[in-house]
């Protein structure tokens with residue numbers, strides 16, 4: 522007689538069944554079985570900057586997304602799992618299928634958080650820097666916001682930091698955690714302000730048989746821009762354009778173009794341009810009125826005056842000059 526293959530019984534409920542799973546009918550097996558589990562999730566949070574260390578790496582952006590991915594990867598599963606992770610509630614709902622039966626399991630999600638310093642913040646705290654960015658100009662007040670904007674953007678983009686900022690008589694020094702960021706910031710400042718840039722490196726030691734260099738970027742902003750004035754002899758020149766050479770024009774119409782280095786020979790004069798209204802035109806001159814103090818003057822008619830009602834003037838040695 523052939524053995525009666527169909528005559529098997531569940532060790533749990535005693536029910537007769539076609540197929541056994543670990544000695545059990547499918548219902549008992551599913552009831553007794555978890556299918557999914559999740560270990561305690563360890564993460565570290567930087568107490569300085571709030572970065573998260575997830576699976577050995579520090580993240581400052583898209584933290585929730587990274588965390589979800591990491592948790593999902595940590596689920597131990599015997600069958601495919603469609604996971605619904607709820608960090609706030611501290612639970613994961615896993616859905617799957619076994620032997621044609623839908624499986625749904627609610628797993629408690631336990632997270633262990635440690636508050637430490639991230640790699641970046643601990644370097645910063647230790648005063649670490651790879652490069653010094655020296656911004657040079659006698660008075661940086663006007664440019665400050667733009668300069669710091671550039672530096673902070675590069676620092677952010679390259680995931681580094683400023684470990685120290687030092688005000689000096691000749692400008693400001695920034696001690697920066699990454700050479701690349703310092704180089705990028707220096708380049709952008711150079712381009713934005715038409716500044717002069719110099720790089721130097723100094724050997725600071727050895728590491729793993731390699732020489733370690735620290736870079737210094739010096740960006741010198743021109744002490745002049747368009748509309749600044751310089752004196753040479755008895756002549757007052759106004760800067761018209763700043764490029765490789767500085768183009769200038771004197772109040773009496775003499776043009777001059779000099780290289781940057783030559784600018785040092787000229788004396789800067791603090792003069793502000795003002796606006797004036799043209800009141801009346803004469804054959805060889807104009808009656809004008811200073812818009813700030815309403816004083817009226819008679820001035821020589823500028824060669825290229827085209828009948829415009831408003832002109833720019835400067836006051837120099839008790840005289841009023843029209844500049845175009």
Ligand SMILES: [Zn+2]
Nearest residue numbers: 531534546549
């Ligand atoms: Zn059973």
Ligand SMILES: [Zn+2]
Nearest residue numbers: 567570639642
């Ligand atoms: Zn940090």
